[in-house]
Amino acid sequence: MKQINPEIFDLLKQQQKVTLGFSGGKDSLACAVILKALEINFIPFYFYLCPELFFVEKTLTTYEKLLDIKIIRLPHPMLYDFLRHNDFMPPPMIEYLCSLNLPKLTFENLVDCYIRSTGDNNIYYDIVGMRASESFNRRKFFKKKQNGIDHITKKIFPVFDWNKSDVLQLLKEKNIPLSDDYKIWNRSYDAMKYQFLFGVKKHYPEDYEKIKEYFPLIDLEIFRYDQNKKYF
Amino acid sequence: MIRTKSIFDFPGIDFSDINFNLEGNETQKSEDCLKNPEVELSEEIKSFRKKNKEFQATNDHETYLIVCFSCKDDKKEFLKNVGLEKSHTLIDGYEMAKNINLKPDRPSFKLSEPLDK
Numbered sequence: 056m057k058q059i060n061p062e063i064f065d066l067l068k069q070q071q072k073v074t075l076g077f078s079g080g081k082d083s084l085a086c087a088v089i090l091k092a093l094e095i096n097f098i099p100f101y102f103y104l105c106p107e108l109f110f111v112e113k114t115l116t117t118y119e120k121l122l123d124i125k126i127i128r129l130p131h132p133m134l135y136d137f138l139r140h141n142d143f144m145p146p147p148m149i150e151y152l153c154s155l156n157l158p159k160l161t162f163e164n165l166v167d168c169y170i171r172s173t174g175d176n177n178i179y180y181d182i183v184g185m186r187a188s189e190s191f192n193r194r195k196f197f198k199k200k201q202n203g204i205d206h207i208t209k210k211i212f213p214v215f216d217w218n219k220s221d222v223l224q225l226l227k228e229k230n231i232p233l234s235d236d237y238k239i240w241n242r243s244y245d246a247m248k249y250q251f252l253f254g255v256k257k258h259y260p261e262d263y264e265k266i267k268e269y270f271p272l273i274d275l276e277i278f279r280y281d282q283n284k285k286y287f
Numbered sequence: 288m289i290r291t292k293s294i295f296d297f298p299g300i301d302f303s304d305i306n307f308n309l310e311g312n313e314t315q316k317s318e319d320c321l322k323n324p325e326v327e328l329s330e331e332i333k334s335f336r337k338k339n340k341e342f343q344a345t346n347d348h349e350t351y352l353i354v355c356f357s358c359k360d361d362k363k364e365f366l367k368n369v370g371l372e373k374s375h376t377l378i379d380g381y382e383m384a385k386n387i388n389l390k391p392d393r394p395s396f397k398l399s400e401p402l403d404k
């Protein structure tokens with residue numbers, strides 16, 4: 056089994072607590088498994104694009120049981136962006152949403168708010184399940200962080216130098232299954248795009264209706280693809 | 288394509304007297320601009336500042352809805368289903384694109400396939 060970089064190992068062992076962005080995808084799952092194995096106290100966060108989706112909840116509760124963790128659900132910064140930009144909103148909603156003056160938030164803002172709400176004023180290292188082999192952009196990103204650590208932004212990337220098979224092997228050895236998202240999309244659900252929405256509509260029609268509750272004109276995203284298809 | 292990309296609340300920009308028929312006045316304007324671009328630009332800025340000042344003096348904010356339609360039927364369908372209020376001004380992106388010869392009748396690239404297996 057692939058080992059984590061010794062520098063990362065040493066730094067992780069020094070931490071009293073860390074946070075983890077938990078998307079439900081294989082890489083963040085591998086990070087959670089690593090943290091559990093190293094007996095490091097961590098707070099996993101899931102950032103939802105649309106609240107209360109059944110298939111997302113199913114994934115999260117499954118991993119909560121398997122890993123004996125409590126995953127904190129927070130709104131995704133992109134959810135605020137969608138609402139601020141009035142994406143997929145009918146005109147009657149626009150005035151109301153504009154009147155809310157929703158702020159532009161980052162992951163760090165949201166995590167910080169949550170931690171402070173628990174009465175804890177510390178700032179912890181954040182564990183991120185990004186890998187250099189995922190894409191050229193990621194490779195470029197890690198060129199400057201060759202040990203998978205960024206002390207300035209306080210981020211640690213334990214699987215930065217792993218490839219896909221290393222991650223899958225770890226999960227297999229620890230008996231941790233991939234979520235149902237992989238059966239449908241071959242990756243974790245993480246966007247409000249037609250690429251995912253066809254699958255949501257087909258496999259989780261009730262969740263699709265829930266997305267429509269929040270984004271009434273979401274059908275247009277599917278319509279966009281259908282219209283484009285006519286020409287090619 | 289019907290897509291309500293955004294409703295823009297443009298503070299400081301008054302669209303009411305902009306002529307979107309770019310084949311007419313704007314072409315002439317461009318030729319003038321080529322002759323003396325600096326003069327043209329400074330006049331534009333002056334005019335914009337004046338309008339901006341006038342706009343800021345009023346407390347009214349109008350909401351503009353910019354929608355790009357792929358065809359007239361889409362537009363009809365949209366207007367039938369989405370009620371526009373008096374304070375909303377619809378700017379038809381499809382018509383605008385046609386006026387500046389962008390050939391909006393067909394998409395310029397193919398979208399990737401959905402991720403479903």
